[in-house]
Amino acid sequence: MYPIVDHEVLAPRVHRLRVQAPVVAEKAKPGQFVILIIDEKGERVPFTISDWDRDAGTVDFVFIEVGKTTRQLAALQPGDELLSFIGPLGRPAEVDHYGHVVTVLSGYGIAATVPIIRALKEQGNTVTTIVQAPDRERLFGQKPLEELSDQLILALGTRGDGMMESTTVAVRKLLDAHPRKRIDRVVAMCSLCLMRVLSEMTRPLGIKTMVHLTPVMVDGTGMCGACRLSVGGTNRFACVHGPEFDGHEVDGWEVLMARRCTYADESILQQGFQCRGCSQW
Ligand SMILES: Cc1cc2nc3c(=O)[nH]c(=O)nc-3n(C[C@H](O)[C@H](O)[C@H](O)COP(=O)(O)OP(=O)(O)OC[C@H]3O[C@@H](n4cnc5c(N)ncnc54)[C@H](O)[C@@H]3O)c2cc1C
Ligand code: FES
Known part of the structure; x- marks a missing residue:
């Protein structure tokens, strides 16, 4: 026990x-x-x-x-x-010396990314952190992020599209300053839809974007196939090959989102999550 x-x-x-x-x-x-x-x-x-x-x-x-x-x-x-x-x-997140890393977090990702940011800092990276939350009441975990990050940006917005926009506007500003203020990598642990949008925003600029994917899992050891997803044209299991993947290589976003939504119900939307498939704001 x-x-x-x-x-x-x-x-x-x-x-x-x-x-x-x-x-x-x-x-x-x-x-x-x-x-x-x-x-x-x-x-x-x-x-x-x-x-x-x-x-x-x-x-x-x-x-x-x-x-x-x-x-x-x-x-x-x-x-x-x-x-x-x-x-x-699962495999640990990739951590090395990249230069300037932007992390985008929401929901439980606000806390679960802290060990990754700590490890990135230990490798000498500069870290800009964007935290998305629906409102100040549901904002938590700022202190360790403030201490670890070189810059902390709060993206507060209402549920649904407004919340997503509060974050994409902040990301767009940083991307517009690139390569003058260079971004070497993006790490995202937030809602599925936001990770997908972020991957498309960074793709034309060639900025590697790591996303943390959490399809429904059963055994967590690669045996049941429940968490299967397509990455780079190959079947992958999020539990053993991930949960971190290169967002530009994920080619099964539609399937991933559809499967997550299968198990969702109205109660998820009522709780103010970004969409049915997410337990993230
Ligand atoms: C690798 C991995 C890491 C995760 N880490 C965290 C974490 O640190 N903190 C956290 O709060 N949640 C995390 N999740 C999601 C968490 O597992 C689900 O929120 C949980 O399974 C819901 O269980 P439940 O019985 O309360 O809800 P259920 O009644 O089973 O489901 C309620 C709703 O939650 C959603 N849901 C169900 N399963 C998942 C799932 N696997 N992932 C996301 N949403 C789901 C569905 O939309 C469903 O309608 C993680 C998921 C994975 C796969
Ligand atoms: S949870 Fe069974 S294969 Fe990943």
């Missing part, structure tokens, strides 16, 4: 859980995820690791309440236990 050692509410419906899981903490790298099961009746649900402490043997993840499992998780308190907590899964 995996005890919960801390539970913090970061914003309405946004929670951070800290779980005692020494084996996961020992091996975790930026961009990797876990699959947990709450109890014997629980589903397997993936979450991106947002921090870890190897000495204490703890692993953090941040989640947004969207459905059954995330609502159950929101009710757990320190002392409660998870039945299963498997990880770290």
Whole structure:
């Protein structure tokens, strides 16, 4: 069993859980995820690791309440236990010295990208971070981003197109200054539709754009095929070949979005998410 050692509410419906899981903490790298099961009746649900402490043997993840499992998780308190907590899964995010990296974050990506930005800074990169949120009430996690990033841009907007526009306008300004103020790479962990738009914005400029794709997963080890997607004309499994992919090589956006929407319902839209297929703002 995996005890919960801390539970913090970061914003309405946004929670951070800290779980005692020494084996996961020992091996975790930026961009990797876990699959947990709450109890014997629980589903397997993936979450991106947002921090870890190897000495204490703890692993953090941040989640947004969207459905059954995330609502159950929101009710757990320190002392409660998870039945299963498997990880770290997936390939770590690519990190090297690139120069100037722009990161675009929303929803749980605001917290889950922090280890990637930390690693990028350790490699001597300059990092500009754009954070998208529907409103100030749901903005969280600014402090570590301010400390780590050379520039932090807040893109606040209303739900739907307005929210997307608040971010694309900020990105467009940075792209217009390129190559005078050069951008060497973009890393995006935000809604599927925004990652797709960003990839198209950077494609003509040849700026490599890494996107974090989260199709519905079941086993998380490449066995079931649930998370299949097409990248560079080849079938890939997000759980073992990703979740980070080169956005310019993803040629299955339509399929990816259609499959995500299959499991969506009106309650997702009502919660102010950007579209049905996303549990991201
Ligand atoms: C690799 C990976 C990493 C993830 N990391 C995080 C994270 O750090 N924090 C976080 O809050 N969420 C994360 N997600 C999404 C998270 O797994 C889903 O929000 C969760 O499965 C919803 O479960 P539920 O039972 O609460 O909702 P359900 O009742 O199962 O579904 C409610 C709605 O959530 C959406 N949903 C269902 N499954 C997924 C999915 N796999 N991805 C996205 N949306 C989904 C659907 O639109 C559905 O209508 C990640 C997903 C993947 C694949
Ligand atoms: S979740 Fe089964 S192959 Fe990726």
